[in-house]
Amino acid sequence: MINLTKEQILQCINILGIKGRKNSNSFIMCCPYHNDDTPSFSIKLDSFYCKCFGCSKTVSFNKMCKDIYGKSAYELLGLKNDKLVNYFFKQSFIKPEKKQEEIRYITNIKGKLLDVFSNDNIYTHLKEYRRLTDNFIKEFGITYTNFCEINRDEKAIEQDDIKGTKFFHRIMIPVYYQNKLVNYEGRDYTLNQKPKVLYPKNTTKPLFNFDNLDFNKPLYLTEGFMDFAILYQHVSKNSSCIMGNQLNELQIKLVNKFKQIILVPDNDDGGKVLINQMDEYYTEGDLYIVDLPYGIKDIGECEIKNLKECISNKKVYMKKLIDDAGLFK
Numbered sequence: 001m002i003n004l005t006k007e008q009i010l011q012c013i014n015i016l017g018i019k020g021r022k023n024s025n026s027f028i029m030c031c032p033y034h035n036d037d038t039p040s041f042s043i044k045l046d047s048f049y050c051k052c053f054g055c056s057k058t059v060s061f062n063k064m065c066k067d068i069y070g071k072s073a074y075e076l077l078g079l080k081n082d083k084l085v086n087y088f089f090k091q092s093f094i095k096p097e098k099k100q101e102e103i104r105y106i107t108n109i110k111g112k113l114l115d116v117f118s119n120d121n122i123y124t125h126l127k128e129y130r131r132l133t134d135n136f137i138k139e140f141g142i143t144y145t146n147f148c149e150i151n152r153d154e155k156a157i158e159q160d161d162i163k164g165t166k167f168f169h170r171i172m173i174p175v176y177y178q179n180k181l182v183n184y185e186g187r188d189y190t191l192n193q194k195p196k197v198l199y200p201k202n203t204t205k206p207l208f209n210f211d212n213l214d215f216n217k218p219l220y221l222t223e224g225f226m227d228f229a230i231l232y233q234h235v236s237k238n239s240s241c242i243m244g245n246q247l248n249e250l251q252i253k254l255v256n257k258f259k260q261i262i263l264v265p266d267n268d269d270g271g272k273v274l275i276n277q278m279d280e281y282y283t284e285g286d287l288y289i290v291d292l293p294y295g296i297k298d299i300g301e302c303e304i305k306n307l308k309e310c311i312s313n314k315k316v317y318m319k320k321l322i323d324d325a326g327l328f329k
């Protein structure tokens, strides 16, 4: 996870005299953690991680050096631990979206929003596949549409301004802020439309469920709505999601109202971007990170029992950095 350069990793391999074969993005060697005579241990040169396809060992490059050769990569290269933070996620750093001056609302909907309880396919999708209870569906006013158009402006003078945003075959989740309807998340239920999640153009994206949140309690924060649904139903009602993996200006303002945030990011590059943004822009409280089990992409794929266990193992952000790097192991 540390952004040692490819050259630095190769330098360590050279110093240690490790035998193996270099591909464009990895170095393959015999696994030092099991009795391996066909090379099955891969050092990822771009992500600093190592994985064995024989025994499934996953380890940071730094820790592997320490475990097997007695010196960490950092020691081999003469780098100090306190430089660690500066190496993190430099490349994935992304600025927040441009400033949104005013709150925009949903002003009109042409077409029908329908009752999900009257459609067996959609109801089953929500209940079985998405694990939503009837109460949750009712509480958040979830409907579906075969077709609708949102925020069509008949009074606009320019032809282009008249057009709203069209939603076909989507589950519709209303988004409120300050008790007003500011957005709709439209999730494709056919599972073959793009984008999978659609919002009307020029709408405000606050933190989901913001009006009901208690600033004095820990906030459980995740990326997508369906992951939020699991947190809300099984972990804490003081949960929210950002409906994406990048914070906007309004969301940065809102997260800073909380004294403690427990972030459950996706287990992918988007999740890393969000962790990085939270580290940069959430300055008013303590940030905890929940690591999902290895191989699990998001909360939606996670068993509730495992999710709860991961949450109880949450780490303060700085401690996570150090553990991931394997510095003191």
Ligand SMILES: [Zn+2]
Pocket (backbone or CB within 6 Å): 031, 032, 033, 034, 036, 041, 052, 053, 054, 055, 056, 057
């Ligand atoms: Zn192995």
